[in-house]
Amino acid sequence: MEASWPVVLLRTGIQLLAFPIYLLWYLGLWGPFCKKAFPPLMARLAVYYNEKMSNKKKELFSNLKDFAGSSGVLRLLEIGAGSGSNFEYYPAGCRLICNDNNGNFSKFLYKSLAQHRHLQLERHVVTPAEDLSEIPNSSVDVVVCTLVLCSVDSPEKVLKEVLRVLRPGGAFYFMEHVAGAPFSWSLFWQQIYDPVWQVLFDGCHLARETWKDLKKAGFSELKLWHTRAPLTWHPTQPHITGYAVK
Template identity: 60%
Template sequence: MVLIPLLQRCIQLLTLPVHLLSYLGLWDPLCKKIFPYVMSKVSTRYNHKLFHQKQDLFSSLREFAGPSGKLRLLEIGTGSGANFQFYPTGCQVMCTDPNPNFEKFLLKSITESSHLQFEGFIVASAENLHSVADDSMDVVVCTLVLCSVHSIEQVLREVLRVLRLGGALYFLEHVAADRSSWGYFWQQIYNPTWRYLGDGCCLTRETWKYLEKAGFSELKLQHINAPLSWNPARPHIIGYAVK
């Protein structure tokens, strides 16, 4: 369709300074510094909009506690720690994120989450969790992470490696809209520029297909439209997958 590349060009013209900075190699380091400030604000609004969905999703975390009764949880792409309020009291939390500039926002969330036990923050990509031992986690959490990783397949391999048998991956991710919908039409138009503004975020990933093929023993997955008014990232998947 000729209309899609034409409209993509229009959006790119409107955001020309960003594309020029990228061409000069200046945008990525700048984005890495600015993005945590933006996301700390966006996460607050996002939590308000999806409070009940998150509350319902994480209400079953305790069911995956280990034999000792402790719940060992690894959150990948933790960002500013927006999920901490939903974790059960006494949960042992390890955090990872590839962007070290999130750390000061994360530390603020940690000080406000006295109901949790924090085991550290690791600067690491979700594709390479080498600091986390095999079969050591009861739960892995990722929310709004798989949209921007380089390889979903590798992330899920790492998740399966660090999860104990019977442990679970909890996820809440924005995904591609139905390909026959107007939503998908607009996602294609915004996507080339959205990647720059969202630090690699992709609007058109069919993430559920990767979860279905990853080799989990059980997959509870639901497609929802997030209550985000008009937003190309409205289509979401929510649920958990058991190793």
Template identity: 55%
Template sequence: MGLVVVVLQFCVGLLALPAHLLDFLGLWKPLSQRIFPYIMRKLAVGYNEKMHSYKKELFRSLPDFAGPSGQLKVLEIGCGTGNNFQFYPQGTKVTCTDLNPNFQQFLKKSQAENDHLHYEPNLVAPAENLSAVEDASVDVVVSTLVLCSAENVERVLKEVRRILRRGGAFYFMEHVCADHSTWTYFFQQIYHPTWKFLLDGCNLCREIWKDLEKASFSEMKLKHIWAPFPWKPFRPHILGYAVK
């Protein structure tokens, strides 16, 4: 089975040969960083339509984690084009971070369209290093479709715990690895190398729930779902929140 996977990975990889040639010339990374926000803006429309009810239910409990002042302070890592703003309660103070500065034009547009929120200055920073954010300074950290492409999930979760106040929560919605005994996992392995290369490090085979379980949160509510997408390798998801 291992040899079959390798052969099929190679065949799929041939479809991305032009991108590999650009990478050999040192042109792919800067080009992909510019193109990726446009791709995500398009994909986010369909994703939000199919996942709207899940997101609405997930974020319904956000007001429960407002701090002593009564105002909810949210920091969203990998904010991208700002697709979650519509689900945040009126008056929430939001800080957005993303590693890719090319998202800024779309993010600012989304912020203008969601004027029921208060926005702090956007931060261009990797989720593994949020040194500009003070310890225990936010009520909620949000991550949707971010941990799949993080270089080091353990370090991201360590930073999340650092910046959360005690009793604050980490909300997450991520696509994950399928059960290893399924055909979905078989095809995830086949597509994974090319998918990761073309989509800015996105990992189809990451068992993110295991990282969350190891992150020393005091409480966690986590749910596995089969998201309503036609392409099965992207369907396994987890969602929920973990309390510091």
């Protein structure tokens, strides 16, 4: 969607205010700093997010056990596991494969695992979600992805990898912030903040229409709901939640 002139004007003003950050990015200094600073920041923000979204997460993950394999053990891959903020919602005995493209999350991840002894870590894979080649085809029952598809380079490639690693009949669970409705105030402010937001928050896009990628991915069944997160005056309020079956 082409931006209106008020959006362009306000966006330019925000970018001018953020000029020092853009300068650091141009000099190659911002990226390494962001990779180190982002994990502790997100570990703190995850606590706040879970406080606001706990009921929605409990509802979303309430039927995870239904997708356990024939042995009764649920083998779960979490893409962009970060600090392990979803661990409390996983069923006892769950065998985890954790993925993240930022190795600086590791200490927060292992701290969370120590607090959730009902889970068993099988593997921790530090690699972009577009390349999960270390995980065999059709080897997991469930893939979970929350607040990740907003920042990957290619949602299409990530979803292709998700379908590859899921066993037939397995499920992909998602909870993502997305673009606001056309002509809404949410989308208006998202378009203004988006360029600077991507630099500040390690490539996070505010206005991705992720539901379109999910519909085109090739799942046999898709359960998807549009909702608004109870995050007052926040540009990530528009959300989608649900699960898709391979």
